[in-house]
Amino acid sequence: MYCLFKTNQEKTDMAKVKVYVTFKDGVLDPQGKTVKNALDKMGYKNIEEVRIGKFIELETKNGAGPSLKKEIDEICDKLLANPNIEQYRFEIE
Numbered sequence: 565m566y567c568l569f570k571t572n573q574e575k576t577d578m579a580k581v582k583v584y585v586t587f588k589d590g591v592l593d594p595q596g597k598t599v600k601n602a603l604d605k606m607g608y609k610n611i612e613e614v615r616i617g618k619f620i621e622l623e624t625k626n627g628a629g630p631s632l633k634k635e636i637d638e639i640c641d642k643l644l645a646n647p648n649i650e651q652y653r654f655e656i657e
Contacts, residue, residue: 577627578623578624578625578626578627579623579624579626579627579628579632579656579657580621580622580623580624580656580657581621581622581623581624581632581636581654581655581656581657582619582620582621582654582655582657583618583619583620583621583622583636583640583644583652583653583654584617584618584619584652584653584654585617585618585619585620585640585644585645585650585651585652586615586617586618586650586651586652587615587617587649587650587651588649588650588651591649591650593614593615593616595616596613596614596615596616597614599614599616600613600614618644620644622636622639628656628657632656633656636654636656640652640654
């Protein structure tokens with residue numbers, strides 16, 4: 565898990581959270597392999613590897629306080645990512 569905080573946010577303002585979920589290294593990505601094969605067939609020979617992931621945007625009622633990081637970690641672990649095969653990172657704006 566990786567988190568980036570941006571400091572231009574008031575604690576009482578609404579915060580936007582951007583979550584990026586990807587497969588862990590070593591986990592096969594069949595969708596990425598399919599896209600890679602399609603790119604090869606289309607003539608794009610410069611592409612070495614394709615990894616497919618998820619991008620999720622969340623908006624919170626309260627700003628980027630200290631409890632928000634913990635709450636987003638819990639949401640990612642319990643719902644947005646499968647911790648056995650996926651990793652995630654998020655940015656709080």
